[in-house]
Amino acid sequence: RMQSLIRLLEKDTPYQAQAYATNQLGEGVGPTFDFSVNDSLTLTMAGTLSEWLTLEEQHYMNSLTLSGPINGTDIYLIHCMAGGEHKSNEYGRLAHLDLTETHVRAGGTYPSVWNVGNNTMDGFIFRDCAQFVELKLPATLKYVQSYMFTDCSNLQHLTFPRDMKTFEHFTGDY
Secondary structure, eight states: OHHHHHHTSOTTOOEEEEEEEEETTEEEEEEEEEEOOOSEEEOSSTTOHHHHSOHHHHHHOOEEEEEEEEOHHHHHHHHHHTTTTTOSSSSOOOOEEEEEEEEEOSOSOOOTTOEEETTEEESSTTTTOTTOSEEEOOTTOOEEEGGGGTTOTTOOEEEOOTTOOEEETOOOOO
């Protein structure tokens, strides 16, 4: 219920809230606090990203910051949200994605040409994700392959983890 109410709030707009409670003995008012909402999600279980986003958000969200565990199911949804599955502007508008605070876990449901393991991604995971302008990979990621970024024609900023150990055949201009 709270998630439904938060979705009604406008992104990056300052709000104030105050707790209020009443019962037979009287009423109480808490201190006022300031807050705003943004496109950040903290997942507690890998494979659950689709449960936190409406279909409309999956189709039209422009920016997303994730933290917590993710697996192949979540990565496949991100692939679709960036236009990778349908190769069109009709579906998927995700241009800015920050995965810095995520942890890639093995498992999930994704195409057979991909490999998603603990702190590992390879295959064509972000292939044809032409909507991406900025992509920040998980800080704990240890291995990716260069062709996973094939046909990311609008990608201008790609952030790799500082201590990534292997990146085969990288020839991109990122």
